[in-house]
Amino acid sequence: MKYDVTIIGSGPGGYVAAIRCAQLGFKTALVEKYPTLGGTCLNVGCIPSKALLDSTEHYHNANTHFADHGIKVNGLTPDLKQMIKRKDEVVKMTTDGINYLMKKNKVEVYQGVGSFIDTHTIKVSGEQEQTLQTDKTIIATGSKPSTLPFIEIDKKRIITSTEALQLKKVPEHLIVIGGGVIGLELGSVYARLGAKVSVVEYLDSLIPTMDRMLGKELKRVLGKLGFDFYLKHKVTAVKSTARSVTVTADSPKGETIELKGDYCLVAVGRQPYTAGLGLENIDLSTDKAGRLEVDDNLQTKVPGIYAIGDVIRGAMLAHKAEEEGIFVAETLAGQKPHIHYHLIPAVVYTWPEVAAVGYTEEQLKEQGRAYKSGSFPYRALGRARASMDIDGQVKVLADKETDEILGVHIIGARAADMIAAAVTAMEYRAAAEDVARMSHAHPTYMEAVKEACLAATANRPIHI
């Protein structure tokens, strides 16, 4: 078969690229090695983790907050088996939805491992081997969990996020290596169900790449949920037996600590995945971090071969991969698309949620840029008091001279949805005063953003 564009990998980068290519009139093929479409995000990432976060949040609220709201519950018990079953149903519904979208857009799907024979020929090794001729190719093969050199992931006691999404029993003590997004989201799932969760983090802050205020506040709130944190600790060994796991780490004072639990979740980042692609057949190699190098058009050094998503530089986020899929499809169609990487938001789906866009205060200091900062606490919001979600705050950073918003950092209820408004304001290069002068419905959590803008623009918040 001959195609205009062939895409290898059906995650949010690949399947979105396929839809956009088809919309633009290209004859398009999508190659996926697994039987279900949707990649990491839909199968073992964004969607299943959020399904479990939602279920456990309901349980946690029923267990701890319902009584304050005047709702009495007797005999409340979590049913992990049902939570996992529901999560699997959500995944199936979502991945089936991608099959539907491929059919609707007339994208031809091939199941099997895609590899290059040469620049214009791709072999699909599946139940039966097939060869595709293609004019252009988009590599969207994503990433896989990283580990540390001395850790052997046995997938039973020493696990990655994939196994953590399907545990049969709530751990008594879950030890998490890495205080980043995965560690805190999946740690929250089990902490809410009663597990003791210990997080060992190498750096001096949780979610260390985000604004410092966020990690500090999240540590305080998750501490209340029962998390123990071992910051600035260097893990030196992880050993498992049939029933337990032992993690050894060096404390900042040089003491050795030993944590014993029933599972150890290794969540120290992810690495690009290119195994089996046959890159050597097209004279393409990866950089030291395993990434495919691309130019400003996301084209590799081989003309006609593009790469997007987790397999290239930048944030490993589903919405970043999607934007890149659309970017390449439109570039191939002769359009002039643009991605504003600086305005791709980041979200952590703990409760309260964490969401941010733009520069952190630490980055602005490093740049020596003159800025103003305005903050507003959730506890001063009528809406937050009504729902009893009083933990959190909004911080807005703006240019000292022009008042242009440079960064918005939120920890609090519904932050994940609120950050879109900050992205919109920043895409249009709004000043803090612009947002401060817009009417925000009352009572809403978004009023905290308006108030933080008032604080940043002229230090005149109304409600504190």
Ligand code: FAD
């Ligand atoms: P992937 O989704 O990894 O897809 C790559 C696909 O390529 C896979 O299906 C793979 O099987 C296939 N493939 C690889 N090699 C071949 C080959 N040779 N032939 C055929 N097929 C091949 N991001 C967010 O933005 N929000 C979240 O809430 C979020 N939550 C996450 C939770 C977890 C637990 C994890 C692990 C990740 C999460 N992420 C989240 C990150 C997100 O999943 C990734 O950034 C995103 O999936 C990257 O998309 P991609 O298309 O680049 O690659």
Ligand code: NAD
């Ligand atoms: P991460 O980069 O978010 O966090 C890894 C953490 O591990 C960091 O805090 C890092 O300092 C720490 N670490 C690294 N080496 C260590 C060591 N030797 N000992 C102790 N700590 C160590 O990575 P992750 O949580 O594994 O997630 C992987 C990717 O998946 C991320 O890039 C993220 O963007 C994506 N993801 C996104 C979401 C979301 O958008 N909500 C959710 C899950 C995953």
